[in-house]
Amino acid sequence: MQKYPIGIQSFETIRNDGYVYVDKTDLVYKLAQGHVYFLARPRRFGKSLLVSALKAYFEGRRELFEGLKMAALEKDWKQYPVITFDFNVSDKRTATGLTEYILGVIAKLEDRHGIRPFIEETSGRPSLDVSLRFNHLLEELHEKTGRKVVVLIDEYDKPLLDLVETGNPADEQQLINNRELLKTLFSVFKPADDHLRFVLLTGITKFSQVSMFSGFNQPDDISIDARYDTLLGITEEELYTVFDEPINELAEVQGCSAEEVRQQLKQRYDGYHFSKRLKDVYNPFSILNTFAKLDMRDYWFSSGTPSYMVRLLSKSQEEVMTYTGRYFAEATFIDYKADTEMPLPMIFQSGYLTIKDVNREFNSYLLDYPNNEVKQGMVTLLANNYLQPKQDTKAWVNDMVQAMRKGDTELVRRLFTSFLAETPYMMRPKKDQKDRELYFHYTFYLLMRLISCYTVYTEKQLSEGRADCIVETPQYVYIFEFKLDGTAQEALQQIEDCGYAKAYEADMRTLYKIGASFSSKTGTVEEWRDDNNQKIQN
Secondary structure, three states: OOEOOOOOOOHHHHHHOOEOOOOOHHHHHHHHOOOEEEEEOOOOOOHHHHHHHHHHHHOOOHHHHOOOHHHHHOOOOOOOOEEEEEOOOOOOOOOOHHHHHHHHHHHHHHHHHOOOOOEOOOOOOEOOOHHHHHHHHHHHHHHHHOOOEEEEEEOOOHHHHOOOOOOOHHHHHHHHHHHHHHHHHHOOOOOOHHHEEEEEEEEOOOOOHHHHOOOOOOOEEOOOOHHHOOOOOEOHHHHHHHOHHHHHHHHHHHOOOHHHHHHHHHHHHOOEOOOOOOOOEEOHHHHHHHHHHOOOOOHHHHOOOOHHHHHHHHHOHHHHOOOOOEEEEHHHHHOOOOOOOOOHHHHHHOOOOEEEEEEOOOOEEEEEOOOHHHHHHHHHHHHHHHHOOOOOHHHHHHHHHHHHHHOOHHHHHHHHHHHHHOOOHHHOOOOOHHHHHHHHHHHHHHHHHHOOOOEEEEEEEEOOEEEEEEEEOOOEEEEEEEEEOOOHHHHHHHHHHOOOOHHHOOOOOEEEEEEEEEOOOOOOEEEEEEOOOOEEEO
8 A cells, every 4th residue: 555745845855765756857957957046936846855855865865765766877876965954844933934944954063164264353252144154154164075065955935925015014024034045145156155055945936036035146947847746746748657546446436537637647746847848747745645645635725825825816806817818928927026017926836827839939927827727726715815705615606606507597697696796895896987897897807717526617708709708518509798887678689789609509518698777885686688688586
């Protein structure tokens, strides 16, 4: 029976205790031949395990790589001094927490290797200047061991992300302090380059090079590099070979075929692309949990949305619907700026959007949700934060799915009306017509996106215009058009005048054309009329 390393990030523990390990050591070896790298990946994607594997490799721990690809590649196992900073464990919210952590790591290495700390001339005590102390450590380690130093920095951006957009002036100041401290630490790498064998920084986001990496030998950013796009995560080939046994076990539990399980896993957890070659990558955290528990759930998303994401999204919610299904220039979502004016890079680099296609002529990228787990989780999060409904969102979705499956347009109307009626009044913008239209447009977008088990098109481009929404179920097709403070008849007439139904003339499914009006005063459906000319006034 296979053992799955849920929450285990130690390469040594995984190898010694017999846990499943997807062999990436050929890519680890390839990476280790370079010099200075930066790698951004979403949370729980294996960055810390990669750092641990690199540490074991550079420390010459050959025994841990027996039976892996690395064993056939490396012939000369050299031992290098390794410095590891894990900023996920440091205290970021105090004035001295981050400094104490950095100095603590340095002090332990000084003590282990018998190195006298850099001494301040004025006080005669070990310096508290992290750049002086770190630079001195690199020089002394190189001299003492006769080998250049390896520096591995895991989750470098954690001391910054936890303080972004909190609204607390003290956090804002601490964010500035932390950024300057890290900038000072990184500035050591350039003058100390002769003492460095290898440097890797991992994180979720890539902060602006001007503010973070000035004075740093610019790292080779491999975040969307085809050479390393499968370095983290699980490819389809790896899924079908390493996890063939649990796939069959899961099929037996679910009472279906192994092929059906593969398709379900693909729809739910696959779809990440980290380069232009669009090589599929599955979410490793969700895959491991699925096989450990023999149950498909939204493990990655339900493990917790980072607080920085919730804060940013709460201030720029309407913009999210403009990001999905659109092409963007690379600089638009790769260059990072931590504020609500530019949330797209944060959303992309955090794994909530991914590359789905590439326009090579214009070097632009189509972004969308990677898979059903992320899409459903993201839309539910947005709906709950944006609308703050009183009723349970999941229960509402289940009822709506059942109503559409039965072709019960009256129940669909009641569900829409009740959901909107329970949205708190203070959530509805009252400034001007544009704000009100945007609110109802975005509200409808969220509600439709929640129904993810059906094919849902919002703002679908047709030959003579854009339909507000089209929902396709196995037996029915629903064409919706909505008007704010208008009439249901006007909405229904637009469906007819613009020929939204023409694309479905040869379709054997039952077609429903529905016009409805929203009231900006009541915040819910005012009128509802279907193509049988049945008008319902709320």
